[in-house]
Amino acid sequence: MHAEAAAPAPDDAQIAHIAYTAGAIDVTAAKQALQKSHNPVVRAFAEEMARDHAAVNEQALALVKKLGVTPEDNATSQSLASAAAAEQTKLAALNGEAYDKAYAANEVAFHRTVNGALSGTLIPAAQNAELKSLLETGLKLFQSHQMHAEHLAQSLK
Template identity: 70%
Template sequence: MTGAATADDSPLTDAQVAHIAYTAGQLDITAAEQALAKSTDPDVVEFAKLMARDHKVVNDQALALVEKLGVTPEDNPTSQAMSEAAEAKGAELAALEGAAFDAAYVANEIAYHQTVNEALKATLIPAAHNAELKALLETGLVLFTEHRAHAEHLSTMVQ
């Protein structure tokens, strides 16, 4: 499989790239909402608010772009696998409380942003054909790299 291909080894289309990127953002919004409902740690709550806000902004920009371009995001095996993994992680986190939840949520945010950032660099940005979509993904990569660093810092506080 090449770096810019779906699970069936066909090249990604811009519609698929857009769907994967939007799905990644939406999954992190859902994780942040779970943290906002479960955590009482002020630092974790502030981080979760930041994740929800930033990912919503990027997703709103993505929706505006695909509407402008007349592209309908296309579901694909990568988006589906991400959703399944996030659902399983959400169930795992739901069983935790207090400091155990906070530590697991933050650890997951580090791992999730690492995975998404690598996918952006190695697969999604190279696969994007439209210059505006590519630019949006590149902007997202900068922001999400900052998210990972923030989560890494936070992890030292919620042991």
């Protein structure tokens, strides 16, 4: 063991904010894809992302309200948001097939990152059983999103 302590695990208020931020990021990405892409397969994927992430975020908001928890902004949420904003700017400059490929590749990378955070940090750190359960349900859904994104990216090569 090193003398340096690992970063403290996030608490439930921070976990709720991270999960909500991740969902909001993918809804924003999907809306951009629906504005920019003319590929029906990419558009169908984006519609699924917008619908599913908005639905999970509605459940998350209802849960934090029920629990009386105020989601707390934190370094992880800020890092996710700033990386996503930079990616949105990059994607905004692309069109056609180049956009579609970059969007699909970003969706693969984004879901990998979020799924890793959910399984490695957020779910183990969650104290509230209902929050943990919502995160576990979200992880299953987002793992299927990752597979779908991987297939989409492969089909666009």
